């Protein structure tokens with residue numbers, strides 16, 4: 001099974017007009033497809049020394065925790081503003097549909113840790129660029145960026161040059 005796009009439901013005009021939302025719940029609801037997606041990510045990164053997998057709230061958590069578990073790495077959440085209880089670094093950014101701020105705990109991992117960043121979807125790249133900025137504030141070494149889906153026409157890769165981006169579904 002390589003074509004995972006068959007498990008992604010496209011929902012027009014959600015959460016705003018003219019956005020076609022890529023809904024991952026059919027994929028998550030199919031045990032074989034979900035398993036294979038995690039296997040593909042693990043296959044790509046298993047020979048890298050990865051200390052930490054960070055997932056971006058909320059759908060990034062789903063993939064990042066499973067990958068972290070399989071790689072024997074730590075999981076670190078990057079969350080939307082106001083959700084993390086201890087001291088945080090924060091970075092504000094623009095979205096395909098609005099603005100947001102992401103945060104990470106200041107003590108999330110030791111300096112020079114090898115970090116894999118994970119999210120469900122790369123659109124304009126704003127979310128991942130902000131997350132990379134957070135990892136850099138903690139002096140982490142970014143090994144790569146893993147996303148399930150990539151919207152090629154939005155050129156998100158241009159916002160995060162110099163990083164190895166691995167995506168399983170390209171639109």
Ligand code: AMP
Pocket residue numbers: 019020021022023056059094095096119120121122123124125126127128156
């Ligand atoms: P961006 O910062 O523009 O790259 O947007 C990526 C973030 O927004 C990811 O965390 C996605 O979950 C979410 N996102 C953006 N566009 C879509 C879309 N068309 N369908 C589902 N999620 C999206």
